[in-house]
Amino acid sequence: MDDQLMTERLVDAQDIKITARGVQVYYGEKHALKDVDVDILTNTVTAFIGPSGCGKSTFLRCLNRMNDTVSIARVEGDIRIDGEDIYDSRVDPVQLRAKVGMVFQKPNPFPKSIYDNVAYGPKIHGLARTKADLDTIVEESLRKAALWNEVKDRLKESGTGLSGGQQQRLCIARAIATGPEVLLMDEPCSALDPIATAQVEELIDELRAKFSVVIVTHSMQQAARVSQQTAFFHLGNLVEYGNTSKIFTNPDDPRTESYITGRIG
């Protein structure tokens, strides 16, 4: 691994976007996430790595309260975005999700046109007053998602007719169209081929300029390639969190080292 490259990509802005303290998640009787403390920085890509079932996706879904939709899930602890407790009873999860966008593991475009896919979020949040505004938002989002050139002539065609990689970028465009401040990505490349993966990774690096990106990934190479901060989860515990280059080259915890070198997982 190229150490030189990593030092270049060191985090420049150190503002904290999200603070999580003592987060516990229970699925019924199962204690899925144990006492997690994390600070997620602005304009940074943070990668969550760890073996399957370690709680990294669970934690990701806490950040925009998607766990609310799971009736048996119970979240304890304190998660703040810009100092505001998102589990406060006054917070409407719907409003939160406009601020914290999400991209899922499997590309899941709506069975509507490409245009409607991207325009849906701005429409329901009333972000565009006129059709022209909406057109602008759609174009900008598709451009940011590096999809505009491929689809600009067929915006009226169904989003489900695109290839897998295009669908995933469409989902990213849809997520950023609502103007979120944080973008959560749950294994966004696991259903994509290497070329599409490379495109999405490049995109993630560009998105960092505007958003805080949190990405869950099973691929350690991917985490090393795209992220500045990395958190390693194991059996529901946050084992280690820190600078990506440090985690991958000189981890403090022996468990992190054995996972990265492929001995556990």
Add this chain to the structure above:
Amino acid sequence: MTDATAAATPQSPAKPATSLLQQTERMKKRNAAETRFKYYGVVAICVSLSVLFIMLWTIFSDGVSAFRQATFSFPVTLDAERLDPNGNRQRDEMMRVTTIGYTGLLNDNLIAYLTERGISTEGVSDREIAAFISRDTPARLRRMVIEDPSLLGQTIPFEGYATGRVDGYLKGRVTRAIAELDVNISPAQLDLADRMVDDGLLSLKFNWGFLTNPDASDQRPEASGLGVAMIGSAYMMLLVALMVLPLGVSASIYLEEFAPKNRWTDLIEVNISNLAAVPSIVYGILGLAIFINFAQFPQSSPLVGALVLTLMTLPTIIIATRAAIRAVPPSIRDAAMGVGASKMQVVFHHVLPLAAPGILTGTILGLASALGETAPLLLIGMVAFVANYPAGPFDGGIFDPATALPVQVYSWASRADPAFIERSAGAIIVLLAFLLIMNILAIVLRRRFERRW
């Protein structure tokens, strides 16, 4: 474990050398079982197809003739002296001439026509000639004249039904051997009927009256039709669709998307499944008790029928709708939720449009089963003899007595005159045609709205 097996286990049996070109015994057995199983399936399908074929064959061979009717067509001179004795064309005074007066007039005209055409009436009395004309026919002529008095004094071409026996003879149902024993018709009359057919006076014509007429009494099977039954069924289907769709869909959405999963919703779920299995006649008793005895809605009305059928189809539609909603992939819900859609928006913008084909199919199939339902309607008095058309749907027609297609089938099938058996089968054909249309509609809607994700 015995020593024998203990000794046997460690040694794996020597594997005989096999050739791929030759099937082993075991393989042959497995293939034979597979072939047998395939034939069982083919046999089962053949049996059900042949039963279906026999059923359709009997229905159609009995029922198609109901769509044709032996009809007289001859000129009738409307004698003003007889039909309007006072000569002032006053409606009230013309009403005093009853159907009997018109019967006499028609009979005289028929006999005069027979004489004029030189058709021999040998061996048939004038009374027997009069018996050719359906009792419904003079009444129809009377209505015509009272509505339009200017016809008086004219000679008009007139078409009227022949009686059920003559109709049956033309269709081959009544034979001379039967006529010998029948007090209502004699072989001599049948000979006369043959001569009338040769002359063109009497012929089988397409029977629009079967589709439009109301029911008729036992003495006039030839005049009975499905008009009231079709209107009643149409009103009920309309009302059922209007009530069952909003109720069923909102109940399903609530249970599927909003309701907490607890003991109460489990109980509701189990009971919905149970209600779907309750015999339909039980809903009839329920309707009788609640809608007629308690709420005092009018008996035999399409409104009560529709309420009962709504209760009956609701569980089926809820089950179908919930299945359709559940079939929408959760990834779509996640996606919508992820961009900040509220629960309502997720349901109405994404889940419902995707579930719509399933919901529509379920609803139409539920309606089709309601259309064919008889038992609950018997209990709320829809089996009554209804000779008057209900009013229009917005003029309180849903409160007027009516009957329904399957009930009409039932009531005709239980009448004595064999002419009603034919009509009963004819009504089944009409009912089947409606069911076929609804099922085709369901398929078309499903194809049209089906979307991939």
